[in-house]
Amino acid sequence: MMKGDLLISSMIERAERFFPKKEVVSRTMNGIQRFSYKQIGQRTRKLASRLDEFGISREDKIGTLAWNHHRHLELYFAVPSIGAVVHTINIRLAPEHIVYIINHAEDELIFVDEDVFPLIEATHQNLRTVKAFIVMTDNELPETAVPNVYSYEEWIASGDPDYQFPKDIDEEAPAGMCFTSATTGNPKGVLYTHRSTVLHSMSLAMADTVGASETDVSMPVVPMFHVNAWGMPYVGTWLGSTIVMPGPRFTPKLLAELIEQERVTMTAGVPTIWLGLLKELEENNYDVSSLRAVVCGGSAAPLGMIKTFEKKYNVPFLHAYGMTETSPLATVSRLKSYQRDLPEDELYEERAKQGILVPGLDMKVVGASGEVAWDEEEMGELLLSGPWIADDYYKDDRGEEAFIDGWLHTGDVCTVDEEGVIKIVDRTKDLIKSGGEWISSVDLENAIMAHESVFEASVVSIPDPEWQERPIACVVVHDGKTMTKEELFDFLRPQFAKWWLPDDVLFMEEIPKTSVGKFLKRALRDEVQKHYQV
Amino acid sequence: MMKGDLLISSMIERAERFFPKKEVVSRTMNGIQRFSYKQIGQRTRKLASRLDEFGISREDKIGTLAWNHHRHLELYFAVPSIGAVVHTINIRLAPEHIVYIINHAEDELIFVDEDVFPLIEATHQNLRTVKAFIVMTDNELPETAVPNVYSYEEWIASGDPDYQFPKDIDEEAPAGMCFTSATTGNPKGVLYTHRSTVLHSMSLAMADTVGASETDVSMPVVPMFHVNAWGMPYVGTWLGSTIVMPGPRFTPKLLAELIEQERVTMTAGVPTIWLGLLKELEENNYDVSSLRAVVCGGSAAPLGMIKTFEKKYNVPFLHAYGMTETSPLATVSRLKSYQRDLPEDELYEERAKQGILVPGLDMKVVGASGEVAWDEEEMGELLLSGPWIADDYYKDDRGEEAFIDGWLHTGDVCTVDEEGVIKIVDRTKDLIKSGGEWISSVDLENAIMAHESVFEASVVSIPDPEWQERPIACVVVHDGKTMTKEELFDFLRPQFAKWWLPDDVLFMEEIPKTSVGKFLKRALRDEVQKHYQV
Ligand SMILES: Nc1ncnc2c1ncn2[C@@H]1O[C@H](COP(=O)(O)OP(=O)(O)OP(=O)(O)O)[C@@H](O)[C@H]1O
Ligand SMILES: Nc1ncnc2c1ncn2[C@@H]1O[C@H](COP(=O)(O)OP(=O)(O)OP(=O)(O)O)[C@@H](O)[C@H]1O
Ligand SMILES: [Mg+2]
Ligand SMILES: [Mg+2]
Known part of the structure; x- marks a missing residue:
């Protein structure tokens, strides 16, 4: 068999070739804009050619400080496609954390949203490796004393729309970098590879997990600086789904409007987002009948919320579990075929759990005396392994405690029921x-x-x-x-x-x-x- | 990221762990039997341990001459899981072809169905490498002068149901072997790897291709000696689908009965099978309402047949294209979301084509003057590449003409329409x-x-x-x-x-x-x- 390296560039190429007319709907500071994949492809190639010209080499880190929008999507593809690493930085972290992260990653360039630029103004003198700042805006560049500031649109204007992505990249080469959410302490860096990104995308496209599809109008609400928006921009582009990017500082009202207007079929975010949306739905009328799946993860989805969405609004919920370290998809809560006739209460109990291991990964749940029984009682720490699970933190000693003998120790404590469905009981630190x-x-x-x-x-x-x-x-x-x-x-x-x-x-x-x-x-x-x- | 080698053993392990109660429904000479995945897992481990004991080493070839049934499925997993190669032999080939193939592959063992055993009696003296013959039967062994003949059930009886599959197998190691159908000449051997088999299974599970799922009751009618029954036994087991094995010498009537009785949701086979089934449906009454997809490939699916199945029997058809060399899934005919409103005639025209390249592969269509235009007129040969495409034939000079510069030259001539959908016009040799x-x-x-x-x-x-x-x-x-x-x-x-x-x-x-x-x-x-x- 051919090796057929699994490369991120092949994903955008597929969108360009087979779905040139399908669209990315992108909300920016200036309102909603639409770009066909043909345009996104050309802009991505222009960007890639400019990065190449700028002297960005294999494995160089390129930072982003940005919301969910089309330019961020272009960076998702252009940067790894030339062999460099797209490092998405959480814009909501404290400035000193951001400075630490950029220096730690040794970012060569920073692509930054116009409304986040003040952060650069405040910190740029402490950024040791950054050679230029590229501001993503439709407007004039802000007046600034920061040196080497460019406008994204001007910067890519001279790029080559027919730039050819190099194909001599190894699938295990680094492609992306995210830091954990800093819930339990300082954020930890995780490096993704082309292989892990493509395999993770395949796993999202499987009918038994999220079932991502060309027919989806997919809206990642989860930020693109948080575990690659759970991989949705990658799989959505690959399959030619319509992608709706909610842009900066969205509100529940805005999300509800986007769902109604764009006929969103699939969306993903943390429970607090959905609690906010629920409140909006209770207060105002929206047509949300296009939704086939609201993917919810990042923390436990409250059972009551799932029930309200499904029973009151007829919106199917999909509870999933994962971590920055797991790309993130690790488990999905879907009933097995023979569980469909459970009494309603049990059915919701089961569906509110974190679910079953996705195909392609391996798991163990280890308690005080070895692997726990699948009895829904015994608790243990969840351990994971597989081709989209990290094997270390980026230049960080804490990797030694988390990655042991080929297993990621998640720090999450769970039980397992007799169907193999896990229920996260707590973080080790919160028990x-x-x-x-x-x-x-x-x-x-x-x-x-x-x-x-x-x-x-x-x-x-x-x-x-x-x-x-x-x-x-x-x-x-x-x-x-x-x-x-x-x-x-x-x-x-x-x-x-x-x-x-x-x-x-x-x-x-x-x-x-x-x-x-x-x-x-x-x-x-x-x-x-x-x-x-x- | 962890490498996480993609191994076939992980697929059966998943079925055992998460779907122990789900079943394989297997029709043999003695009627229909049911095995849970727990049982299939134990029997597979017994078989693997006996192969190991017998001295089967990494990359040794194990031949099968068998219909679609549970024992054949056990071989699909046991053999590659110990690092050997399961070589499925087409029982319908001429005896001299079968002898040639077994000698060419240097099979160490042959697993043979009782009704195919006469073929062994007739040819065993010419088989140069085979050390034993294991007859798959529920009955007494046939009386025979052939030496080293064992009964499958007796042979595995002493095996270890807790045998642990080795995990130090490289994902690019060979796992399976099939020969082409000999439509255009002598059959050519193709070696599959663990990697190609797992990736191909992932591709079958994607919502936009076949969407294989745990919820399926999946009946591979296409023989397990023909391109691994198009990968359906692998993906079905992995996902915990119910698998219905139609067994030896089935008739259209038997298929219709199985569909009705077992509530089959997905089935796969060549057009002649479906023409036969259609005739049966026209003559007798069956409830085939469980079917969500009849996958049809191997030769062009006639438009009229697709239409009759869908409009008269409400059975959704899925036309797909592939080859032994492509594992086989290469294209699937699914409409894009914006094509759904086409007038009915155009819609069927489009759906009767071979479809769109599946995610993960790459294609080119090359005519006399380079790549053809996507105008549905210009014809060219279809070239394919990707991680489940062969890169050579097994010890066969004909590889030189078929595999050039990283591309498989399919020998199929097609046009491409503006949506990127291919239509096979003919084989080069039949134009x-x-x-x-x-x-x-x-x-x-x-x-x-x-x-x-x-x-x-x-x-x-x-x-x-x-x-x-x-x-x-x-x-x-x-x-x-x-x-x-x-x-x-x-x-x-x-x-x-x-x-x-x-x-x-x-x-x-x-x-x-x-x-x-x-x-x-x-x-x-x-x-x-x-x-x-x-
Ligand atoms: N569906 C879920 N139910 C319960 N908890 C979840 C779920 N999904 C994710 N989590 C929690 O989120 C964690 C992963 O989150 P993430 O990688 O964003 O960083 P974090 O763990 O919150 O931050 P840090 O590791 O820096 O402390 C998991 O380990 C788990 O504790
Ligand atoms: N959906 C389809 N429509 C038209 N032709 C198809 C379709 N699916 C498969 N084929 C034909 O079948 C071929 C692959 O078949 P297979 O690998 O079973 O061996 P073969 O090509 O028939 O035999 P050999 O290569 O030994 O001559 C393709 O190359 C193509 O010609
Ligand atoms: Mg964490
Ligand atoms: Mg052929």
Whole structure:
């Protein structure tokens, strides 16, 4: 058989050849623009030729600080297609983190959105390796004292629309780089390869996972600086799907409008996004009947939310689990054919789990005494391996603890039911140890969020002299609703053993979140512990 | 990223772990049997351990002479999982071809069905490398003078059901071997690798190709000795689909019954199989409403047949194209989303074409003056490349003409329309050259088969002193129908230029076919030329 190196350039080439008329719908600061794949292809080739001319070599890192839009998509393809590495940087990180990350990656160039440019103005003097900044805008360049600043459109204007991508790239060469979300500590860098990106795209296109298809109008809400927007821009382009890019600073209203106007069939994001959308749907009328799948991951999807979307709005939900380290698709929650007749409640219980390992990967769940039983009770850490799983962090000692004997130790604790479906109980770092037993903060959160007055909830521990740790519930009540502690306890009591019940409930305006919208338990724990002065 | 070698053993392991209760429904000489994937897994491990004990080493060839059934499936996984090569031999070839193939491949062992065993009795003295014959039967071993004959069930009985598959196999190691169908000459051997098999399985599972899924009840009618039954046993097992194996010497009636009783959702085979099934459906009543896709390839699917299946029986057809050399999936005929509103006639015209290149492969269509225009007119030879395309024939000089500069020259001539959809016009060897212009025998056949009185038809050339070659139509009329030459000419005249019309029509009882049911034009041409004494 031919080796047939799996290269990212072949994905954009397929879109250009077979789907030149299909479109990328891109929202920028200046409104919605449409580009055919023919145009995207030409612009990508122009960009690639300019990078080449600029002297970018194999494995050089190219940074991006950008929202989801067509120019970011062009970078996704142009950079790896010439053998360099597209390094997507989380624009919401603290400036000192961003400086650290850019220096650590040794980025040669930074492509930056106009509204993010002030960040460059504030930090550029600390960026040790960056040779130029290319501002992605439809407007005039901002006046600035920063040297070597170019406009993207002007920069690529002289590029070659017929530039030929080199084909002598090894499939295991690095192609992309993302940092983890910094939920548990400093972000860690992960390098993707051409091989891992193409295989991950194939896995997203499988009917039993996400089933990405040419027929999709696919809207990645998850940021392109967060695990490559879960790979959706890659697979969507490859298959010739229509891609809708929601652009900068979108609101739930804007997402609902895009779904209605563009007839979006598939979209992906974290639960906080969907909670926001749900609120919008409850307040205003939209036609969301085009949706065939709302992919939800990044943190546990609350069962109540899944149910409301499906039963009230007839919008099919797809709960998935993954990490920056896993490209990210690792598990997808889909019922097996013989589970379809489960009673509705069990059916939703099952579907709210993180799901079954996707084809192509391997897993182990390891507890104190080896691999756990598939009994939905025994807990253990999830270990993963396979061709789209990282084998190290980028120049970072922490890799030694996470990658051992060919297995990624996810730091996520789960149970497995007899169907092989995993349920994430907690992160190792968030599990609450009370009287020698574990309490799952995720289970408590899910139960609390199922209460109709609750908008969102998070459970963290405080140290306890007698029990070691005890759970505290932090609750945000829906606008216009009220709730007392007793009401909540009455609601929870029938569902949990007594010792699982939180010691207290703190009503809050907002739960602190990470840059990608996950509950930031580090910060919440600090807040709560300060409150109780423990 | 981890390399994560793509190994066939991981596919059966997935079925065992996640789908132990799902079943393989296997029809043998003794009737229908059901095996769970748990059982199939254990039996496969037993078989693997016995092969290992027997001294089978990496890259050794193991021959099979068998129909589609569970034991053949066990061989599909056990043999490559220990690093050896499963060599599926076409039981319908002439005995001297089979002897040649077994000696050429240097098979160490032959696994043979009981009803095929007479072939071994007749030829065993000429088999130079075979150390033992293992007869796959539920019954007593036949009395025989052949030495070293074992019963499959007895042979694996002492095997280890917990045998661990070695994981130090390189993904590019050989895993399987098939010979081409010998339509145009002697069969040519193709070696598949673990990598090509797993990637090909992924491609079959993509929503935009065949969309193989756990939810499928999948019935490969195409023989397991013909291009690995188009990869369906591999992908079906991997995903935990229910697999229905139609077993030995099935009839259209039996297929229709299996579809009805087992609620088959997806099945695959050559057009002659589906023509036979159609006849059965017209004569007797069956419930075939479970079918979501009848995959049809191997030769051109007649438009009329596709239409009848879809419009009369509501059975969706999926026309695909491939070769032994391409694993085989190369193109699939699916409409693009924006083509769905085509007028019905155009829609069927489009769908009856061979389709669009599957994601992961590359193609070129090369005519006399370089790559052809995508205008549906210019003809050229189809060239293919990619990770599941062969790069040579097994110890065969003919590889030099077929594999050039990284491209497989398919020997198939096609046009490409502006959507990039290919239409196979003919094999290079079957094209009819008349007065310096090409006539497509496939187009004429399709048109003739669309006549309601015609069961099947094939068009071949005879030499012509004036025009070089001229077409002759060979027609088989439906039982109970009649037809005259003039009727046929009246039917064809409005559809073709005058010089395309056949010079004559020969009515026949049957068109000669290859061992896998394709029109055997070599033989037909001889017959026709003898008839005209040219
Ligand atoms: N469906 C899900 N249900 C529950 N948790 C999930 C789900 N999907 C992802 N997660 C959590 O998100 C983690 C992966 O997130 P990501 O790679 O974005 O960085 P992070 O782990 O949040 O940040 P860091 O590793 O820097 O602390 C997983 O390890 C898991 O804890
Ligand atoms: N959908 C299809 N439409 C038309 N022709 C097809 C289709 N699918 C396959 N074919 C034909 O079948 C060929 C591949 O068949 P296969 O590999 O079984 O051996 P063969 O070409 O028939 O035999 P040999 O190569 O030994 O002469 C293709 O090259 C093509 O000619
Ligand atoms: Mg993490
Ligand atoms: Mg051939």
